[in-house]
Amino acid sequence: MTGSQGNPMTIGWGLIGQIWGRPIFQVLVRPTRYSFSLLEALGEFTVCLPVDGHARALALCGEKSGRDLDKIAECGLSTAPSVHIGVPHIAECPVHFECRVIHVNDVINAGLDAEIVSQSYPKGDFHRIYYGQILGVYES
Secondary structure, three states: OEOOOOEOOOOOOEEEEEEOOEEEEEEEEOOOOHHHHHHHHHOEEEEEEOOHHHHHHHHHHHHOOOOOOOHHHHHOOOEEOOOOOOOOEEOOOOEEEEEEEEEEEEOOOOOOOHHHHHHHOOOOOOOEEEEEEEEEEEEO
16 A cells, blocks of 8 residues: 555555565556555555455455545545554555565566567556565554
């Protein structure tokens, strides 16, 4: 989630690992997304793991923009303050990661497999990769 008031976004591409001796959650966001501008401005995010009953919310948060509506209210969800960052997490999710962006990298066409470009980037809207240092993982 991004934004000080909360702007959930469904992500399909993310990785957890260790880089630079730190636990990292990588998320990929296209520059056309509202969440992109929030990540750029705030430099922190949460990743909230949904449960089976969240299918409608996942669909809505993946299809609608926070520019146009309050996705939290539309989904009947609520937020709770995070421990280490100013961005809240979704209270109804049983697990959340709190992350601070420590590096960004843009996916570029040069050197990227042509099949990936044609399948994933037909509009040329290449992702930015956000490397978020995991500051805490919490179970509610």
